[in-house]
Amino acid sequence: MVSSAKIGHVFNRSSIHLMLILFGLSMIMPFFWMVSTSFRSTMEITRDPHRFTPEVLSSDFGAEGTRSEGEERSPSRIFANYAEAWQSAPFARYFFNTVFVALSCVLGVVVTSSLAAYAFARMRFKGRDWIFMLFLSMMMVPEPVYLVPSFIIIARLHWLDTYYALIIPWTVKVFSIFLLRQHFKTIPQDLFDAATIDGASRFSILWKIVLPLSKAIMVTIVLFGIIGSWNSFLWPLVMTHSPEMRPIQIGLAAFSQEEGTEFGLMMAATCISVLPLLIMYFFAQKQIIASLASSGLKE
Amino acid sequence: MKSVIVHSDLVQRMTRRKRRDAAGALLYILPAATIVIVFRLVPILAAFTFSFFEIKMGALVGFVGIGHYVKLFQDPTFWYSLQTTIWFVLGTVPPAIFVSLFFALLLNQKIRALGLYRTVYFMPVVTSMVAVAVIWKWILEPDIGIMNFLLAKLHLPEVGWLSESRGIFQMMANGLGFNIPDWAGGPSLALVSLAIVNTWKGLGYNIVIFLAGLQNIPQQQYEAARIDGAGTWQLFRNVTWPILTPTTFYVFIMSTIVSFQTFSLVYLMTAPPGGPEDSTKVLVYYLFDKGFTPPASLGRASAVALVLFVIILSLTVVQRRVAEKRVHY
Numbered sequence: 270m271v272s273s274a275k276i277g278h279v280f281n282r283s284s285i286h287l288m289l290i291l292f293g294l295s296m297i298m299p300f301f302w303m304v305s306t307s308f309r310s311t312m313e314i315t316r317d318p319h320r321f322t323p324e325v326l327s328s329d330f331g332a333e334g335t336r337s338e339g340e341e342r343s344p345s346r347i348f349a350n351y352a353e354a355w356q357s358a359p360f361a362r363y364f365f366n367t368v369f370v371a372l373s374c375v376l377g378v379v380v381t382s383s384l385a386a387y388a389f390a391r392m393r394f395k396g397r398d399w400i401f402m403l404f405l406s407m408m409m410v411p412e413p414v415y416l417v418p419s420f421i422i423i424a425r426l427h428w429l430d431t432y433y434a435l436i437i438p439w440t441v442k443v444f445s446i447f448l449l450r451q452h453f454k455t456i457p458q459d460l461f462d463a464a465t466i467d468g469a470s471r472f473s474i475l476w477k478i479v480l481p482l483s484k485a486i487m488v489t490i491v492l493f494g495i496i497g498s499w500n501s502f503l504w505p506l507v508m509t510h511s512p513e514m515r516p517i518q519i520g521l522a523a524f525s526q527e528e529g530t531e532f533g534l535m536m537a538a539t540c541i542s543v544l545p546l547l548i549m550y551f552f553a554q555k556q557i558i559a560s561l562a563s564s565g566l567k568e
Numbered sequence: 569m570k571s572v573i574v575h576s577d578l579v580q581r582m583t584r585r586k587r588r589d590a591a592g593a594l595l596y597i598l599p600a601a602t603i604v605i606v607f608r609l610v611p612i613l614a615a616f617t618f619s620f621f622e623i624k625m626g627a628l629v630g631f632v633g634i635g636h637y638v639k640l641f642q643d644p645t646f647w648y649s650l651q652t653t654i655w656f657v658l659g660t661v662p663p664a665i666f667v668s669l670f671f672a673l674l675l676n677q678k679i680r681a682l683g684l685y686r687t688v689y690f691m692p693v694v695t696s697m698v699a700v701a702v703i704w705k706w707i708l709e710p711d712i713g714i715m716n717f718l719l720a721k722l723h724l725p726e727v728g729w730l731s732e733s734r735g736i737f738q739m740m741a742n743g744l745g746f747n748i749p750d751w752a753g754g755p756s757l758a759l760v761s762l763a764i765v766n767t768w769k770g771l772g773y774n775i776v777i778f779l780a781g782l783q784n785i786p787q788q789q790y791e792a793a794r795i796d797g798a799g800t801w802q803l804f805r806n807v808t809w810p811i812l813t814p815t816t817f818y819v820f821i822m823s824t825i826v827s828f829q830t831f832s833l834v835y836l837m838t839a840p841p842g843g844p845e846d847s848t849k850v851l852v853y854y855l856f857d858k859g860f861t862p863p864a865s866l867g868r869a870s871a872v873a874l875v876l877f878v879i880i881l882s883l884t885v886v887q888r889r890v891a892e893k894r895v896h897y
Binding site for chain 2: 280285286288289292293295296297299300302303306314315318319380381382384385387388389392393394395397400403404407409410411412413414415416417418419420421422424425437438440441443446471496499500502503506507518521522525529532535536538539542543546547550551554557558561562
């Protein structure tokens with residue numbers, strides 16, 4: 270309790286909570302504002318841009334005298350912006366692309382990382398440490414550095430505007446290899462010896478002993494992979510151009526450039542785009558926070 | 569005699585096994601290595617090569633030596649964009665460290681509902697940059713956005729958050745009724761707005777990192793200091809801050825590296841992107857512009873990429889060096 274006395278001397282409990290709550294509000298208000306705006310029609314926004322809660326939530330909504338000439342106003346139109354946004358751009362397709370790409374990348378990462386990390390951690394061969402260092406050094410190179418040549422390579426492979434371009438280069442994450450290798454190294458040698466004496470092959474040791482012991486770290490790698498892939502922007506921006514191939518982020522960006530002034534519509538589209546990940550976040554927030562904090566991932 | 573034969577037989581078997589093992593091990597690495605080579609190593613080496621060549625239609629057509637670098641360093645836009653990037657880093661990193669450290673300290677007071685606070689603070693971190701950009705574009709909209717409305721409520725002048733090319737120091741001076749020379753004008757308000765949004769998005773992440781660092785500080789350290797009669801500030805200054813140095817340093821370098829690579833916010837929030845008057849054209853946007861907006865110059869873009877690489881590599885190396893040296897307890 271000594272540390273609590275530390276700042277406790279300067280601020281008392283309630284003022285600490287007050288500050289934390291105010292800060293929390295500054296984090297959450299933009300989201301609230303997004304949701305609130307998403308339920309309002311352009312006409313409503315123009316009439317009263319700074320209304321705190323959407324009109325649909327007020328009790329006299331749709332009553333005589335609350336609407337202007339020719340304005341359609343009924344509580345059943347609460348999701349009107351969502352319906353319109355959903356129809357005016359192929360959001361379903363964007364979502365499918367994002368989910369498909371994210372899952373494929375993660376699957377690839379899990380497979381390639383398990384195999385490589387197993388070799389780096391538990392096998393001896395010439396040049397092992399040298400190759401591992403080479404892998405690690407790739408982590409230090411930021412994406413923009415290799416963007417232009419990657420574009421040319423993808424173009425030469427005729428992969429531009431295909432799923433290959435979005436998936437294949439991202440089926441390896443050096444950081445995941447690193448995490449798994451560190452974990453594999455902590456597994457006691459006795460387990461390997463025992464399995465070898467029982468006649469297990471190297472691959473079956475990996476499959477039956479090592480991987481089941483690595484579930485926690487796999488969860489980290491999967492979450493980290495999904496979030497990274499879901500939110501990636503620069504790569505898909507450069508590698509795709511047709512709407513059918515766009516992931517949700519690029520789709521939303523394009524939508525915002527086309528409908529930039531229709532704020533109700535924009536906010537509805539943004540809501541749609543953030544909802545799946547936020548839902549995942551609320552269910553797995555402990556693991557997500559721990560994974561992101563341990564992996565150093567930041568946009 | 570017999571034992572020797574057995575021995576040599578064993579050795580033979582073991583060497584054979586070793587050789588087979590080595591070949592097998594390479595098979596395990598092969599999938600990862602193929603991708604790393606084709607989509608990381610080769611492009612990185614290519615970026616290096618490209619920066620010395622003229623490129624047409626994705627093919628090298630002539631060696632130009634350091635020509636691209638000479639042109640790059642002669643381009644005032646490049647220097648301006650480097651300066652813009654540094655302003656952006658300065659506007660993002662130190663404020664982010666102070667604010668997140670402050671709230672991490674508050675959260676570390678054995679506070680109730682810690683989990684709830686953390687969940688809320690972390691929300692912007694898991695939200696995509698695109699969504700964040702779109703939401704904030706609406707908040708900062710000059711005519712009907714909520715931010716200018718709040719400013720007006722406080723009897724402050726409304727500003728064109730993302731469309732203001734004047735430097736913030738210039739704006740302050742103008743507000744007081746005089747002009748300062750352009751070079752002292754500071755980063756444009758548009759750039760500062762981007763830095764604020766960027767900081768807002770990343771605070772939760774830094775708070776979590778700081779909180780982990782704070783929770784690692786052994787309680788005995790505080791007890792000992794308190795027995796010696798240390799006050800609140802002295803406890804922070806002499807116990808918390810020094811023990812937290814590695815964490816602070818990590819956050820500092822990581823945020824700097826990430827801020828140096830800012831692109832999405834500029835691309836999404838400013839119109840025309842990089843504007844107004846190039847005042848938000850950060851290094852990666854400059855690279856993107858040279859690489860993908862006609863008339864593209866892949867050589868020049870690669871030269872920028874190399875400059876970026878050198879900057880970030882130096883930061884990483886410094887981080888590693890210091891992290892190795894400075895283990896505090």
